[in-house]
Amino acid sequence: MLSVSSRTGKKTTDxxxxxxxxxxxxxxxxxxxxxxxxxxxxxxxLGPDPGTPEFSLMNLLPIEEI
Known part of the structure; x- marks a missing residue:
């Protein structure tokens, strides 16, 4: 159902x-x-603060480097 205002392209406040x-x-x-x-x-x-190591997702994993 179209109202008169909808057919003219104007939107009603409702x-x-x-x-x-x-x-x-x-x-x-x-x-x-x-x-x-x-x-x-x-x-x-924004990156890390000056003087701190680079941040990556690999740093979050609890894997020891060999």
């Missing part, structure tokens, strides 16, 4: 409000599941 509520409903989940990967990304992007 449509905009419904879509905004839908997006804001998923925002806590995006923050919850995206925070740790974002922090890890920033760590790799």
């Amino acid at each position: 449509d905009i409000q419904r879509r905004l509520q839908s997006v804001l409903g998923y925002t806590p989940y995006a923050i919850y599941f995206g925070f740790v990967p974002f922090v890890i990304y920033l760590g790799f992007k």
Whole structure:
């Protein structure tokens, strides 16, 4: 069912409000599941502090070098 405002291309305030509520409903989940990967990304992007060894995923594994 199309309303008059939808056929003319203008969005009603109810449509905009419904879509905004839908997006804001998923925002806590995006923050919850995206925070740790974002922090890890920033760590790799910015690099280590001066004077510290290079950081890589291999350094995290508990394997002794031979």
